[in-house]
Amino acid sequence: MKYSLFLGCTIPARSRNYELSARAVASQLGMEFIDIDEFSCCGFPLEATDEMGAILLAARNLALAEEKNLEICSLCSACTSMLTKTAYRLNRDRELRDKVNHELSKLGRAYKGTVRVRHFARILIEDIGLEKIKNSVSRDLKGLKVATHYGCHYLKPSYIYEGFDDPQDPKTLEEILEAVGAVNIQYRRKKDCCGGPVLLSDESVALDVAGEKLKYVKEAGADIMNLVCPFCDLMFDSNQKGIEAKFGLELNIPVLYLPQIIGLAMGLDRKELGLNLNSVNTKDLTARLEV
Amino acid sequence: MNRIVSEDYDPDFIEELDSSEITGAFSGCLACRTCTSGCPVHRANNEYDPLRIMRMLTFGLKDELIGGDMIWLCSDCYTCQENCPMGIKVTDIINHLKNMATSAKHTPIGVSTQEKLLKDQGKIYIIDDFDNKKRTKAGLPPLPEINEEAKKLLEKR
Numbered sequence: 001m002k003y004s005l006f007l008g009c010t011i012p013a014r015s016r017n018y019e020l021s022a023r024a025v026a027s028q029l030g031m032e033f034i035d036i037d038e039f040s041c042c043g044f045p046l047e048a049t050d051e052m053g054a055i056l057l058a059a060r061n062l063a064l065a066e067e068k069n070l071e072i073c074s075l076c077s078a079c080t081s082m083l084t085k086t087a088y089r090l091n092r093d094r095e096l097r098d099k100v101n102h103e104l105s106k107l108g109r110a111y112k113g114t115v116r117v118r119h120f121a122r123i124l125i126e127d128i129g130l131e132k133i134k135n136s137v138s139r140d141l142k143g144l145k146v147a148t149h150y151g152c153h154y155l156k157p158s159y160i161y162e163g164f165d166d167p168q169d170p171k172t173l174e175e176i177l178e179a180v181g182a183v184n185i186q187y188r189r190k191k192d193c194c195g196g197p198v199l200l201s202d203e204s205v206a207l208d209v210a211g212e213k214l215k216y217v218k219e220a221g222a223d224i225m226n227l228v229c230p231f232c233d234l235m236f237d238s239n240q241k242g243i244e245a246k247f248g249l250e251l252n253i254p255v256l257y258l259p260q261i262i263g264l265a266m267g268l269d270r271k272e273l274g275l276n277l278n279s280v281n282t283k284d285l286t287a288r289l290e291v
Numbered sequence: 292m293n294r295i296v297s298e299d300y301d302p303d304f305i306e307e308l309d310s311s312e313i314t315g316a317f318s319g320c321l322a323c324r325t326c327t328s329g330c331p332v333h334r335a336n337n338e339y340d341p342l343r344i345m346r347m348l349t350f351g352l353k354d355e356l357i358g359g360d361m362i363w364l365c366s367d368c369y370t371c372q373e374n375c376p377m378g379i380k381v382t383d384i385i386n387h388l389k390n391m392a393t394s395a396k397h398t399p400i401g402v403s404t405q406e407k408l409l410k411d412q413g414k415i416y417i418i419d420d421f422d423n424k425k426r427t428k429a430g431l432p433p434l435p436e437i438n439e440e441a442k443k444l445l446e447k448r
Contacts, residue, residue, distance in 0.1 A: 012426065012434055013416035020429060035432050040413040040441030048367075048389040049398055049406045051313075053448045057413075057441055093312065107440055156369035157382065167373050192331040193368035200401035201363040208335035209366065274429070 001127055003073035004065045005033040006083065006117075008230075009041050011075055014238075015230040017274030021259035022075055022120055024272045028136055028263075029128050033073065036064050042079035043086065058086035059100045062117070063109045072117040077229035080119040081153035081160065087117055088160045119154055121228050121258055122164055125172050134179040138267040141181045142289060146261065147222035148173045148184065149213065151232045152193050167191070173258060177226060180265035187220035189213055196231035210235040211243040214251050224285060225255045233257065237279045254282045264289060304353035314384040319377045320345045326371035326381050332364050339364040341371045341381055348384070357392040363399050365389075410445045413438025 011019050026033055043057035062083060065072045074080040090097045091113050101110050118126070124133060155167040165172045170191070174184040195209025214236060217225055227233055237255035244251050255278065263273040270291060275282045309316050326341040327333050333340055339361055347356050356362065362385055371381040392398060398406075409415055414437065418426075423433040 007434075009415035012418055012431075013422060016426070016429060016431065019431060023431075037435055038438070038440065040438035041409055041415060045405055045409055045415060048386055049393040049402060050448055051386070051390050053410075053445050056444050060441065060444055103444065107444060152366075152368040152370075156373055157380075158373060167369075189331070191370075193366045193370070195331070195335075195366055197366045197368075198332060198364055200405060201360075201399040202336075205332060205336045205339075205364060206366075209331050212331075212335070 001030065002032045002034060002070060003123065004036050004039075004068060004070040006039060006042070006061065006065075006072050006074040006076075006079055008074070008076045008079040009045075010230040010234075015233060015257075015277075017260065017277035018075055018230060018233070018257040020272065020274035021257055021263045021268075024268055025259040025262050025266065026120075028266050028268075029124070029132065031073075031123070031128070034068065034070055036068065038064050042074075042076070042082040044078040044082035047082065054082065055086050055089070055096070056100060056103055058082050059090060059111045060104060060107070060109060062087055062090075062115050063104060063111045066112050066115045067109075070115075072115060073120055073123055074117060075120050075228075076231070077119060077151050077153040078231055080117060081157070083117040084160045085157070087113070087115065119228065121154070121173055121176065124176060126164070130175055130179045133176060133262070137180050137265045139265055139289065139291075141261075141265055144182045144261075144289070145185045145221060145223045146177055146182045146226045147187050147217040147220060147224070148177065148190070149194065149225055149227045149232055149236065150191065151227060151229045154228055173226065173228065176258065177261065180262050182226075182261060182265070185217075185220050185222040187213075187222065188216040194229075194232040194235040196235045199235075206235065207239060207243055207246055210239060211247050211249075214240065214243055214253060215247070215249060217253055218249070218251055222253065224261075225253055226258055226261055227255065228258050240280050252280060254278060254280045254285050256282070264291065299350075299352050299355060301351040301353040305348070305351045308348060308384065308387065311387065314387050315378075315380050317345060317348055317379050317381075317384055320349060320379055321377060322346065323376065325374050325376060329370045329374050331368060331370065332366050336364065341365070341385070344385060344388075345379070345381065356388055357395055358397050360399075362388045362392060363402070410448065411437075411442065413441030413445070
């Protein structure tokens with residue numbers, strides 16, 4: 001199974017732990033990733049200010065994958081939604097597609113409408129399957145209690161996502177965790193946003209939104225938090241110290257990317273999973289799992 | 292919170308948004324407040340209120356909406372849109388309003404700085420030699436510093 005790997009901007013610059021663990025886990029499961037150097041920003045950060053510019057960037061990325069006859073596997077939820085939404089619109093709106101292709105033609109490229117975009121976790125469920133993931137487990141997670149943060153763009157807007165999960169009652173990420181032997185913990189406000197997109201306009205509000213969730217994760221007694229997006233990670237992992245200071249809380253909740261947890265269950269080591277790159281220290285966690 | 296002043300009513304603004312292909316119609320809004328009751332930003336700061344945005348739209352208060360700070364507090368989480376019993380694309384509409392505000396030069400400095408970076412580089416973060424050394428050391432493929440073709444695509448925008 002071959003996919004073009006869409007990294008976007010944030011992952012190669014600040015979330016190498018996500019990239020490393022996703023590549024390691026994919027390779028264990030027989031997924032082949034093809035890197036396309038010409039991929040740019042997905043377009044998402046432009047959506048609020050220059051929507052047409054965002055669509056153009058997304059369409060160019062889609063065209064690049066089409067040229068290689070590859071599907072796109074995206075690790076970032078914002079990239080996934082921007083690329084999926086753009087394909088959705090271009091496939092339905094002839095006028096918009098003509099306009100976009102007029103611009104792309106100046107670069108010698110065209111959007112044809114053949115490419116499929118899916119998030120890494122969705123591909124694990126749909127193409128690899130829970131059974132194969134379960135069979136790849138070689139390390140006991142010893143009842144590790146995990147609070148999953150689905151985030152927003154992994155599931156929403158649902159009209160672009162073909163009903164692969166239910167945004168009102170999402171399950172896919174927890175099904176994967178269950179398959180690798182983790183214990184899913186429920187907590188208040190589980191479906192809510194990380195607050196990340198507000199960071200650029202009002203940092204205090206963004207930290208309040210993230211802080212509320214972290215507080216509930218702590219109250220529910222989770223050992224770690226699980227997520228699938230580098231923006232969410234920025235809020236819960238990188239900004240956790242700042243949130244502790246702002247709220248006067250002691251949290252100390254390790255925040256792992258989904259493939260870091262899967263990788264631990266597969267018997268991979270700290271280095272292969274980039275666990276030293278997590279902001280909240282993960283050494284107690286791996287010591288407990290005898291990694 | 293100020294009272295809504297109906298003299299500022301702009302019917303063209305209502306028509307433009309209510310008939311937009313991108314956002315779909317909003318005039319079926321029941322004012323049921325489902326959008327606000329689920330909004331995580333509203334809980335953190337009640338100055339932000341998606342129902343108020345929808346009401347301001349209905350009253351055609353263009354200048355107040357696109358000249359104000361409120362729309363920029365939307366976290367783009369789509370909770371309001373997914374919950375809306377009338378299927379109104381609340382989040383897509385707010386995003387469209389942000390675009391209109393940007394055309395009228397009302398953009399928070401952090402957002403416009405990011406936009407400029409992106410248009411200069413084709414990506415948000417430059418991958419420099421130092422990053423690529425770290426990537427190579429970790430067994431990851433090196434990446435180009437900026438994206439010239441994407442930069443070209445966004446020229447004159």
